[in-house]
């Protein structure tokens with residue numbers, strides 16, 4: 001029998017197969033997007049940090065639009081934090097599955113994943129301050145009675 005990774009992927013009804021043999025179809029893409037959305041909603045329901053980061057990202061994006069500050073660095077930094085929080089959630093689930101008892105390696109895995117989120121969050125904070133800080137300060141100084 002062909003080893004797992006080399007086995008050809010079966011197509012869904014109505015999907016095309018390109019020259020490399022991979023299945024291309026809107027149906028498959030929508031199915032995958034549905035699974036990804038289930039991951040996002042699960043993280044939002046179960047992870048308080050993910051909820052805080054989601055609303056912080058929305059606020060930062062709205063602030064960037066309102067201040068006419070560059071949106072791309074803010075969006076990229078927020079996306080990085082949210083994506084790493086999702087990876088952290090996935091890793092926690094896998095660790096809890098394979099190591100329900102406490103184990104030093106389980107601790108290493110969880111702590112390293114948490115550190116990745118923390119590092120990205122600090123980076124995002126720096127991006128936010130350097131991108132949104134000056135225009136926000138200029139707006140505040142323009143208010144009557146300030147500056």
Ligand SMILES: Nc1ncnc2c1ncn2[C@@H]1O[C@H](COP(=O)(O)OP(=O)(O)OP(=O)(O)O)[C@@H](O)[C@H]1O
Pocket residue numbers: 047049092095099100101102103104106107110111114
């Ligand atoms: N199976 C385990 N073996 C050893 N240490 C663990 C294990 N599970 C968790 N820990 C330690 O306890 C800490 C808290 O773990 P927990 O599973 O509550 O995750 P968390 O970091 O609090 O994240 P969250 O609040 O998002 O669930 C981990 O960072 C790790 O240091």
